[in-house]
Amino acid sequence: MFQSNEHKLKEIINELIHQYRLTGKLNELKLIKSWEVVAGPMIKKHTLDLKVKNSKLFVKLDSPALRNELSYSRQKLIDLLNKEAGDKIISDIIFT
Numbered sequence: 001m002f003q004s005n006e007h008k009l010k011e012i013i014n015e016l017i018h019q020y021r022l023t024g025k026l027n028e029l030k031l032i033k034s035w036e037v038v039a040g041p042m043i044k045k046h047t048l049d050l051k052v053k054n055s056k057l058f059v060k061l062d063s064p065a066l067r068n069e070l071s072y073s074r075q076k077l078i079d080l081l082n083k084e085a086g087d088k089i090i091s092d093i094i095f096t
Contacts, residue, residue, distance in 0.1 A: 027089050028052040034084035035059075038077060043070070055091045057081070067095040 017023055031052065036044040049060040057078075061067045070077065074093050082088050 027085055027087050031057070031081055031085040031089045034081060038080045038084055039070075052090060055089070057090045057093045058096060059093060060096050071095055 017026065032050045035047065035050055039047070043066065046061050046063050046066050047059060048062055049058075051058045059070070061070070070093075077093055078090055081090060
């Protein structure tokens with residue numbers, strides 16, 4: 001008899017992401033994209049670079065005063081970023 005080979009595109013894409021082990025990198029990208037939502041547009045404007053490495057978010061800022069202020073809100077930012085990304089992706093933020 002005839003066997004259907006139909007699959008939903010979402011299922012196929014998710015399977016490819018899983019097979020190529022891209023889930024972690026996609027989650028990191030989602031977390032970086034959520035920086036402006038969590039930190040706000042003013043902080044985003046002073047952010048020069050964002051990078052995730054070894055469960056740490058490295059945030060390069062152009063203002064030493066802002067770097068100092070954000071260090072006091074480190075844990076709150078970590079919690080909000082992980083929540084926005086939908087997974088526990090980072091455990092620390094390093095401001096440079």
